[in-house]
Amino acid sequence: MxxxxxxxxxxxxxxxxxxxxxxxxxxxxxxxxxxxxxxxxxxxxxxxxxxxxxxxxxxxxxxxxxxxxxxxxxxxxxxxxxxxxxxxxxxxxxxxxxxxxxxxxxxxxxxxxxxxxxxxxxxxxxxxRLIHHNMKKKGNTRFTFDSIIGKSPVFSEVIEHAKRATRTSSYVLIVGETGTGKELFAQSIHNGSSRSSGPFITQNCAALPDNLIESLLFGTQKGAFTGATDQPGLFEQAQGGTLLLDEINSLNPALQAKLLRVLQEKSVRRLGSTKEIAVDVRVIANMNEDPVDAIAGGRMRKDLFYRLGIVTLFIPPLSERKEDIPTFVSHFIQKYNELFQMNVKAADEEVLALFQAYDWPGNVRELEHVIEAGMNMMMDEAYLSLHHLPYHFRFKHGEGRPAAQLQANPLQKTAAADTFVYTSPEHTTDFQTQMEQFEKQYIVHYLEKMDDNISQTAKILGMSRQSLQYRMKKLHISRQ
Structure with a gap:
């Protein structure tokens, strides 16, 4: 028991x-x-x-x-x-x-x-899952330093300076031509910093008129103007994170002065309000011209430059780091292989030589667009060739061709000097049709000029005989 x-x-x-x-x-x-x-x-x-x-x-x-x-x-x-x-x-x-x-x-x-x-x-x-969802939701901050392509000495130095800027919350000014990747650097600095979990907000200062930009940046108090409501500005929305101001030199001097006050005081006052709101925001600003020129031209206040430019990054144009071009070409071909479900291996030697000779006024963005356009013209070919590239790129004022190539081939001089008049087909505005008709008329024009000699026509057009025959077949050009 x-x-x-x-x-x-x-x-x-x-x-x-x-x-x-x-x-x-x-x-x-x-x-x-x-x-x-x-x-x-x-x-x-x-x-x-x-x-x-x-x-x-x-x-x-x-x-x-x-x-x-x-x-x-x-x-x-x-x-x-x-x-x-x-x-x-x-x-x-x-x-x-x-x-x-x-x-x-x-x-x-x-x-x-x-x-x-x-x-x-x-x-x-x-x-x-929530963290992963928020990272996907943020979306606009997908770039990190691993996303930055290029190993040329001048570019590697800029990357190193940008990485050092992640250690502090100092303001950053990024200077570079259009298409050099300024926002890519801004996102990388944000994602590499202690603010990476905070918001990343971007505003193009040239996209809206001054009165809208002011209310957008600083917010509004109800009654400030007809229809105004209590609305936080971008500085408040970016609290604890980063605010990227693109084309900062497009702001008028009065707005630049108000921006300077916010940067110095680290507080913002909504339009129509007397209350100061403390803000903890890292500002990164972009501009596509030299700050010295912008200051001399009255497009940027000197005191704002000194405040913003605590860390100043000058991104070199593609023309100053052409050794990176082959890397970019491989990267973009792979990118559009995945997007278009294609299997292009590489760009051929003629294309790479053309890319090296070109000055790239649109920088990396232009290079990507040219490759994307070229791959749109490909069928089952393994290599991106000259005839795939868009006309405006290949024949723009004879640019993009090495001078030595023109000198070695007098026929190309004749082609550059020859006048070709395009006759647009009636009753169509379809871009693809227009491009095909332009190409067809252009080839026929030089076939007639060369008495239907395929080899000579190919030379004058700067392509191989096989490429010309391929284009003729695709465009249904038959010569007796």
Whole structure:
């Protein structure tokens, strides 16, 4: 009778322990010396989307998939007595659900021998998904320093200076021609800094009239003007993050003075309000002209430049780092291979020579557009060739051809000097049709000039005989 009472008391205590384990907000999973589950509480069931009956008294490796058995902290604790704390672990249950937890794992020792192991888990699966979702939602900050292409010495120096700027919250001024990648640098600085989890907001200062830009930047107070409402400006919206002001030199001097006050005081006053609102915002500004020229021309206040230009990055144009062109070409071909479901291997030697000879006034952006346009003209060819490139690029004032090539081929001089008049087809404004008709008329014009000599026509057009024959076939040009 006494024994039955002891057994009942023990059973009651075990039941109390089970209830306590089910009430705590962490997952508890314990295994015995054989790896079989002996404790599996309610929170652990929620974390791993499993029933207690599915796991209890069964081997841990039968229900959870790891890259390797020893990737399981629970198995490590059992087999080698390893204690692990604050360990992030991602694994899959037998239903294929991915689970991410922060674990504290301990071996259970009795009489100097490992008798089992216990794992206490905090579920961070939802947090991981939320972070991933927010990163995708941000979208406009997808660039990091790994996204920046180019290894020329002059460009590598700029990248190094930009990386150093991530260590502080000082204002940054980025100077570079259109298409050099100024916003790419701005996003990389933001994502590499302690503000990376904060907002990244961009505003082109030339995109809107002065009155709208002012209210957009600084916000409005209800009653400030007809229809005005309480509206936070971009500085308030960028709190704790980064505000990128593009084409800062397009702001009028009065607005530049107001901007300077915000930068100095680190507070903003909404239009129509007397209340100062403290702002913690890193400002990065872009401009596409030399600050000295902008100041001399009255397009930028000198005091604003001194305040903004604590860190000034001058991004060199593509014409000053042509050794990076082959890298860009490979990158963009691969990019549009994926987008267009194509398998272009590379640009041929003629194209690369043309790219090296060209000055690229539109910089990297222009190079990308030329490659994208060229790949749109390709069929099943493996290499991007001259005849694939857009006309405005190939024949623009005879530019883009090495001078030595023109000198070596007098026929090309004749072509450059020859007058070709394009006759637009009636009743069509379709761009593709116009381009095809232009190309057809252009080829026919020089075929007639060269008395239908394919080889001579190919030379005067700066392409191979095979390329010309391909274009003729595609455009249904037949010559007797």
């Amino acid at each position: 006494k024994k039955d009472h002891h057994a009942a008391k023990l059973e009651n205590e075990i039941d109390l322990y089970k209830q306590m384990l089910d009430l705590i907000d962490v997952g508890v999973h314990a295994i015995d010396e054989n790896g079989n589950t002996v404790v599996y509480n309610k929170k652990m069931m929620e974390i791993e989307s499993l029933k207690r009956s599915d796991v209890l008294h069964k081997n841990v490796l039968d229900f959870f998939a790891f890259q390797d058995e020893m990737h399981s902290t629970l198995v490590q604790a059992l087999r080698i007595g390893k204690q692990t704390v604050h360990a992030k672990q991602t694994y899959h249950n037998y239903n294929g659900k991915e689970i991410t937890t922060i674990n504290h794992t301990y071996p259970l020792v009795r009489d100097g021998l490992i008798q089992g192991a216990v794992e206490i888990s905090n579920d961070v699966t939802k947090l991981e």
